[in-house]
Every structure is written in C-alpha cells, then in structure tokens.
Amino acid sequence: MKSFVFPEFQIIRDEQKCGQCRGCERQCAFGTHTYDPVADRLISDETKCAGCQRCVIFCPKHAIVIRPTPSFYRPNASWSREKLDDLKKQAETGGVILTGSGNDKPFRIYWDHMVLNASQVTNPSLDPLREPMELRTFLGAKPDLMDISSQEGVVSINTPLSPNLMVETPVLFSAMSYGAISYNAFRSLATAACKSGTYFNTGEGGLPKEMRQEFGRCAIVQVASGRFGIDAEYLNCSAAVEIKVGQGAKPGIGGHLPGEKVSELVAQTRMIPQGTDAISPAPHHDIYSIEDLSMLITALKEATNYEKPISVKIAAVHNFAAIASGIVRAGADIIAIDGLRGGTGAAPKAIRDNVGIPIELAISSLDRRLRGEGIRNRCSIIAAGGIRCSADVVKAIALGADAVYIGSAALIAMGCTLCQKCYTGKCNWGICTTDPRLTGRLNVEIASQRLSNLISAWSHEIAEMLGGMGINALESLRGNRDHLRGVGLHEWELDVLGIKGAGE
C-alpha cells in the first residue's frame, strides 16, 4: 500500500563538503543513507530518517543538516499534522501507534512557573565554596518518636529503626531495564551510581548475574508484574527492592519489550526464551487490592530479612494520593511517583500522551496528604517524570519530595536525542538497543563518566541554590514551600501546589 505520510525530516547534504566517506551510511541503523557507486555520491531516503542526529554529529566534514520538513498540510488548528499523520498510519496498518520517551505535548510545565527564593540582608546567604553544604539524604521509613536513654553518659537508641538508603545527592537513576536499554547503557548507569554515591534502578528486566556482586550495593531491584529475572539472590544482592505498579508514561498497562530486543543475554537475565516479546501484564496478578499489595510487601521484607527498604512505584493519576496513603499504611518504606512526562522504551502513543497528571502537582498533593494524616515520616517520596535540570530537583524537594529519579536526563547525558524511536531497537546511539553492532558504540567508561559528571554538576548547582536561600542542609528545604512562588498560575494551581504567587 502506498503510504500517504510524507517524511518528517528533510536531509540536506552539502555536496561541496561531502567526502563520500560513507560514515553516515554506517552510522544509520535505519538505512537512511546509501552509497551510489556509479555516481560516487551518497543518497538519503528521508522516509527512513528518525531525526536522531547521529549522522550529523559524526560527519567528519559537517556536511549534513537534518531539519523538520518544511512540507505541510493546509494548517488547521484542530487537525494538526501529527493528528493527520497518525490517522493515516493507522489507516495503513490497523495497529496501535507505538512510541518511545516521554509525553511531548504542551501540557503546562509547572517547573517553569515556579521561582526560588534567596536571602537578602536579614539572613545571610551561604557560600558553598567556603561553607559546608549538605545534600545527604536518607530514604526509608522514620519512626514517629525516638526513645533514647542515657546512662552514665552512654546514650543508647531503643527504638527499632527501619532500613534506609543513604544517598549523597538527592538524584537517583530511574528504572530502565536491561533489554529496553543496552547492556553498556545499563552498566554505565550502575557504574556511575556507585561512583557518585547514589543508586540505579534495574527496572523490570533483572540484574545480570555477573553484575550482582559489584553493583548490587547501589541497585534498587524491581519486582514488576512480569516477574522477569527474580530470584532470591537478585533480591538480596540489592540495596532496596521496588514493586513497580505503574509507570508515568503508561499508567494502567505493563511493560513492553519487543522480541527483536530479546537477545540471548537478555533472555537469560529475564529467564524467558530468546526472541519472544516480554509483555508484562497490566496489573500484578497477585495484587488486585491494597491488602494484596500489603502481602507482597511483607513477602519481600521476609525474603530480604527486613534489611532492605521496600519501595512501591506508582504512576501519578487522579486519585493517587489516597492510594499512596494506603500504600504507606500497607508497609512501603518509599513511594516512587512517576508523572505525566515520565519516559518509556515503548508505549502506545495514545496512552503516553493522555494518561496521568503532572508530577509537580502530584508531589505537592501527596506530601500534603501524608502530612495531613500524620504519616509523612513513615515513608520517603521519590519523584520521577520530567526532571530536566538541577532547579527542577530543588523545586521538587521544596514541594515535598525526598529525592528524584531521572531517566530521560540520564539517557540524554549518554547521547540520547529523544528521537522517540526506542521501541524499534535500532538506536543509533547504542542506548536503546540490543544489536551488538550498535551497543558497541556506547563506551561504558565514557558514558559512566558523562553520567557522573551530570550528577556532580547538578549537585554543585543544588548547593549554590540552597546556599542562596540561606540553607546548608537539604533536609531543611524538604516541603519548605515558603521558598517557592508561582508565576502565571491560576488560583487553583497555586492551591494544589500550596505556594503563594510571586509578590504575595
């Protein structure tokens, strides 16, 4: 069938500059560029281009420019080009439209409507270059009260304490499973997490056996509805266990790993046959209610000898705050909430673009809900989905999060350009693929260095912003909405965020 969809991108090659080295041809796994030996020139097929910019960046002569095509359908506010294209694709295939990464629609980004405070006169701003500035954070349940007794100067703690994760900076790597991302990308995240005093999350695809001893101590291992790759050693080698109930990019449905990406190693790690689709069920089939979740939390605590905090990850949806409160009462030590803009390796576009609520509003309403019920200390909140920079982290913490998960930001640090073609398994950057020819492009040493650099850069920036506010320990910013003001927001939005408008 002739496709009526015109190419998304226009490829412009400067023939004067092109040296016919065929580098672009080798770089593109989608087969966009081919060499014509007769004419001794490279020909580009725009219909295949994903717009990932790999060839642009690796062209030694800088001869290629890729830009959105200037072609257009007659402009129509209701029928955008995207709507027309999607509809045509469905008419041509009869299928669900898949996509990758996070929601790219212009929902209001609340981060960009909040401004931070700084000290002037009455309270000195602190200089992080000269004064201690502390970002260390503990994730897990804290007791209501502490029973401390002192005998002859020796102080002892009588209250039983729950296990907590200690992070040196409030930024953790979000769940990205081996299989969805390449072995090298996965290992880079693990290496950087251990080096930077933070944690990476294995996602639902298991933890390769040979990585357990070295990286288990900074791994949060996931238990998802597909139960891929779970054994006793997997649970016990980790720092914490996370039950994945939902994901911001696709609330209400399970994980998707196309069979094309299930290589031999991925199959071994996930304990499934090679080449089969790994489709996680939408719900956990042993969790149909909150009491079932409570039993799974207890089972995992039993399996790990009560030595590891148990996290429960849910997508931020309409009534999630009440649900999260139930999850805390069910025994979870950490609640991870994933917002509307959370990323994914593969999701139906209709779901990615339309389900869930923005993380900024979700953090605030969850924090307030738990405070109102007097149980905020019984769990930590990790916020995920759309954290783009250190200022977003600071704002998330001031709204009530204990720490954040970053997924897309970490991938971008390794080279991702958010082309949204993760589900094809042809990632030219070697990140979201299991094709050995492509994964080899990602050097673990370099990629992990880029990730560590990112954590270090953000930590410095967080310290600068804290110091400006006259705060030298991150715990004094948590839930401290007094340091935020809204700009250009409606009254109801300010109410949900619990912040004043600028100038108020």
Added chain:
Amino acid sequence: MPRIRRELYNKEICACSIFGAMNQSGERFNGAGVMKAIANMHVRGNGLGGGFAAYGIYPEYKDYYAFHLMFTGKSRQDKLSAKAELEEFLARKFDVVYEEEIPHRDESTVSDPPLVWRYFLLPHKHGEDEAISDEDYIVSKVMWVNTKIENAYVFSSGKNMGCFKGVGYPEEIGEYFMLDRLYQAYTWTVHGRFPTNTQAWWGGAHPFSLLDTSIVHNGEISSYGTNRWYLEMYGYACTLQTDTEVIAYAADLLMRRQRLPIEIVARVLAPPIWNAIDRMNDSEKKLLTTLRMVYGPLLMNGPFAIIIGQTGRMIGLTDRIRLRPLTAARRGDMFYLSSEEASIRLISPELDRVWTPNGGEPVVGELNNMRTVLQ
C-alpha cells in the same frame, strides 16, 4: 475531596537583642537589672517588640498553671467579647483558682495595648481528656484557644513563671508591667526586637512560651516551612506567624514529650556537619546519624541565637555555623547570656568567666538545688 486553600501565612523576619540572667542558688531578684542590660542594646531593636520571661514569680500559686491572656481587637467591646468567650471556655475546662488583670501603668505610655489578664488554673478533665497527662491537656487547650477564639491569645502557660511582652522597646514594656517593682524571679530572659516586614502586634513579640518553656530568639529560620509541617504532624498549630514559635514547639516536643536531654536536643536543632559525624567513633556516629535521619525536619537552619528558659534551667544555643552572636558569663551564682558582652558588664562589671560558645554547642545553667523552687 474539598480543595485545600493554600496557606498565606507570613513568616516574620527580625533581628534582635537577647539577654538572660539566672541566679543558680535560686535567690530571686527584680527585673531592674535585666531592663538596664537590654536597654544597653537599644539599637539592636526598633521599638516594635520587647518582652520578658520570669521564673519563680508566683510562689503563692506555684501549683497552678498561670495563663497570661491577651485580648486584642479594634474596640474595647471586641476585647471584652473575646474575654467573655475565653472565660466561658475556661469555666468548662478548668477550675479557675484566681484571676486578675495584670497590673500595668498608664496605657498612654505604650501603643495600642491589648487587655492583658492572668488566670491561675487547675485542669478539669472530662471524657477522653481524662486519659492524657495534665501537660498534654494544657498544650491542647492552649492550641485550641489560639486557633479557635478570635482575638484571644494565651502567651504564657507555665507554673510559677510568666511572660510579659508587647509592642515597644523592652525597657518600655518592663516599665509598663512594672517588672522592676512587682516581681522577683530567679531567672529572667529578655528580648528586644527589630522586625522588618510585619505590622507590629503584641502577640508577635518574644518570648514565645508553652508550659514552662520560653524562648527568646535572635535570627531568621530559613527552614521554617519544613519545621512547621513536621510540628503540625504532632499537633502543634503555628498561629503566631513567627519562626520563633517553631523553636518553642520543637523544644516542647523533644524535651517534654520525648524527654530527650538538652545535649541531644541541641544535636537535633543544630547538628554537627556530616564531615564531622563521619569522623566520630562508631557509637557516636550511629547516634548522630540516626538523629539527623529521624529528626532532619527539626534542624533549625539559618542564623539563630536563642535563650531557652525552663523551670530551674536556662540554656543558650546558636545555629551550627554560629551566624548570630551569643556571649556567656558567670559571676558567683549568677549565670548570664547576652547578644553583647557589654550588657553583662554593665550590670556585673566583674566576671569570673566570659566566653563565646561554639556553634551548635549548648550552654546550660541549672539551679544548684531544684528544691529551692519546687518546694
């Protein structure tokens, strides 16, 4: 779920002078000396707030909770109706042993004074309240009055102690309440205030007090929002619109309800930095790590110097990097704390010892014999 309106509270910001004097053998003295000392730091205030806490002033009523009440409002009628409402509440919840208007001088010497009364009370518990301790009962009733009765504020609620405060320079407030003539205390703490951003009101002056704990504070708490939500979870309603209030409630939570010793409380309010904790021996490291982990939301961040008054005890503490001044001194049985050494020297030129405490390190003066005030 009904929408919760965002809070539009205003945190007060102020710089200040603080002073405290204690006789550790329990001998009581009038307020003339501390009024002179605080007047010497006149320029640290701007006349928009001053106040005193005095311990040991009501020996004849020492077994009763002494409530100091402030009735505010535009007209005398407003004040009287708040008073009537309060007294109706007291009649239901307490046995009122004695009540009177707190004696004061001509009202024209200060600006816009509220009606100020004191009540000596015994708890009269009914129903569910019978299960809780007297002190928890008092705290819950103080919170109730301060949030529910418009124009009525309980600003002092301890036994055998009392706070006196208002809008004006502290020496003016002292004269208004005639503290140099009418009262004898073994501990006096004083505060002169320099608020920058709020309209002055009598309830906003220091000290802040709950039961027998009083706080005078110089500084600005940049962790206010965090401290506040944590304390609200434990039933403390922050109604007085000032960051000092959170210190008073934190002290109550940690010292009275959790019975933690002051050395531990200081480590919660002004903990050592992680670099220092990581170098400690294992047991200290575990203790301090746990304290910071559990009580992180009570860390008082930003500059502060405080004097905490309690029955039989006076404590000085600064923030962990000591961004506000505090000087301590001893002379015989006298123990002094002050923003400036000059004020101590003014009333006690000869001193046995004068020192500047380290940041986050509490200095504590205690009665040599607690019985002198309890019996």
